Amino acid sequence: MERAAGILLSVSSLPSPYGIGTLGQAAYDFIDFLAEAGQKYWQMLPVGPISYGDSPYQSFSAFAGNPYYIDPDLLIADGLLTESEAGAPYWGSNPGRVDYGAVYASRFTLLEKAFERGWDRDRQAVDAFREKNREWLADYALFMALKRHFDMAPWTAWPDGDIRLRKPGAVEVWTDRLDRDVRFFTYLQYLFQKQWDALKAYAASKGVAAIGDLPIYVALDSADVWANPRSFLLDEENVPTSVAGVPPDAFTADGQLWGNPIYDWKAMQTDGFSWWEARMRSTLERFDVARLDHFRGLESYWAVPYGDPTAATGHWEPGPGAAFVRMLHEKFPDSFIIAEDLGYITSEVRALLELSGFPGMKVLEFAFDHREPSDNMPHRCPVNSVCYTGTHDNSTLRGWIADTDPKDLAVARAYLGLNWEEGYSWGLLRGGMGSVSRLFVAQMQDYLDLDDTARMNRPGNPVGNWQWRLLPGQATPALAEKIRKLTRLFER
Numbered sequence: 001m002e003r004a005a006g007i008l009l010s011v012s013s014l015p016s017p018y019g020i021g022t023l024g025q026a027a028y029d030f031i032d033f034l035a036e037a038g039q040k041y042w043q044m045l046p047v048g049p050i051s052y053g054d055s056p057y058q059s060f061s062a063f064a065g066n067p068y069y070i071d072p073d074l075l076i077a078d079g080l081l082t083e084s085e086a087g088a089p090y091w092g093s094n095p096g097r098v099d100y101g102a103v104y105a106s107r108f109t110l111l112e113k114a115f116e117r118g119w120d121r122d123r124q125a126v127d128a129f130r131e132k133n134r135e136w137l138a139d140y141a142l143f144m145a146l147k148r149h150f151d152m153a154p155w156t157a158w159p160d161g162d163i164r165l166r167k168p169g170a171v172e173v174w175t176d177r178l179d180r181d182v183r184f185f186t187y188l189q190y191l192f193q194k195q196w197d198a199l200k201a202y203a204a205s206k207g208v209a210a211i212g213d214l215p216i217y218v219a220l221d222s223a224d225v226w227a228n229p230r231s232f233l234l235d236e237e238n239v240p241t242s243v244a245g246v247p248p249d250a251f252t253a254d255g256q257l258w259g260n261p262i263y264d265w266k267a268m269q270t271d272g273f274s275w276w277e278a279r280m281r282s283t284l285e286r287f288d289v290a291r292l293d294h295f296r297g298l299e300s301y302w303a304v305p306y307g308d309p310t311a312a313t314g315h316w317e318p319g320p321g322a323a324f325v326r327m328l329h330e331k332f333p334d335s336f337i338i339a340e341d342l343g344y345i346t347s348e349v350r351a352l353l354e355l356s357g358f359p360g361m362k363v364l365e366f367a368f369d370h371r372e373p374s375d376n377m378p379h380r381c382p383v384n385s386v387c388y389t390g391t392h393d394n395s396t397l398r399g400w401i402a403d404t405d406p407k408d409l410a411v412a413r414a415y416l417g418l419n420w421e422e423g424y425s426w427g428l429l430r431g432g433m434g435s436v437s438r439l440f441v442a443q444m445q446d447y448l449d450l451d452d453t454a455r456m457n458r459p460g461n462p463v464g465n466w467q468w469r470l471l472p473g474q475a476t477p478a479l480a481e482k483i484r485k486l487t488r489l490f491e492r
Helices: 026-035 074-075 081-089 100-118 123-132 137-149 170-175 179-205 223-227 265-270 274-286 323-331 347-356 397-403 404-414 425-434 476-487
Strands: 004-008 041-042 208-215 242-247 256-261 289-292 300-305 315-318 336-339 360-363 385-388 438-445
Touching: 004 081, 004 137, 026 041, 026 179, 026 476, 041 438, 074 081, 081 100, 100 179, 123 179, 123 274, 137 170, 137 179, 137 336, 179 208, 265 274, 265 323, 274 323, 323 347, 323 360, 323 397, 336 347, 397 425, 404 425, 425 438, 425 476
Parallel strands: 004 041, 004 438, 041 208, 208 289, 289 336, 360 385, 385 438
Antiparallel strands: 242 256, 242 300, 300 315
């Protein structure tokens, strides 16, 4: 790949009159902005249906699309909604923040109207879509119908033990019983994919490729775990025996307890990682590039006994390692996969990354350590890497400048010649653009020089995340031209 640049922006962060970003006009406008700014990549956060906590990294499915992103204006144009219907619900009072409660309260009621008008009309196309996605769609649609029937309780708490454990005959019985809701959730996936395919084709026509984020773990309360319990470390009642996390470090005395169920990697390897092959295929059909989250967990992972209050009691277990990497190369030989190799990185993880050939990640906000030179410094980045200003888990550049150790900021100031005339954020962006890495990605918030009120996520903080939104008119032609000049200067 030639030197290139891109921008990180969640679909949820796009402007829209419907409380959250969608696959509608604002997404097309953002693609135009990227093209005008000389950017070849749009990196997104995961686009799956979100569960409690609103995190895109805790989804009801590793394969499905988020119904919130289905654009009502496109449904109006398709004859499935009226303007008055789409405009009637309360979507929130602040266009700069997602009100997930308001979106949840109204979105599915609105989409029910589209389903009622469209199911019979689109039946032939839906049947073809269902057949193409038979590996996961039927299980997902039934899972969501069951959750609705059981008042959105997690599947581990469903009162009917037969369907909770997927005993013989139970799937067929409940599929018939909940036929309408099964068809409803199937139709929503059809609508999402129809709008997604049109948007992706438009992006390709503008020379913009999509980078999709693939979390290594899936949520316990997901169709993936419910439908494939033998792929995870669960007991005879399908309760996890251990869950994922990361060990204690200098920042978190108790580590981080993620709570995701852990894969039974030995069982997965016996069938050639077929579930993972299907998942990666689905991701690479949806996106042009896949960012594989928590790559170090493929070499070894931190396992915490289920029910323990913190991650401090966990221990390291070997991951699938080279066998998994070989599967990816054999099944997806020409694919562009980015390895998120952040965190506690050992020589064994570095060796696995080298074996994979995947570009790893470097983060500017980690680069300027006054105690010792960092491998994240722009001149030390490998060519085969992606340099980021920060990820969704980090501060914005302006937030980092305000809160970082003054000694580290002094290193950045000396290294990059930061000055107030240019702006410290733009000086850091210049440093990233000039890095050796073949791809540079910055958060949209950083090009807007926003403080940490625009931060997407604060790990360990359960409230207030994933809410920031781009306001109409912020992505101006003048900003696109400024980014384009910087991009051209460093031959990206």
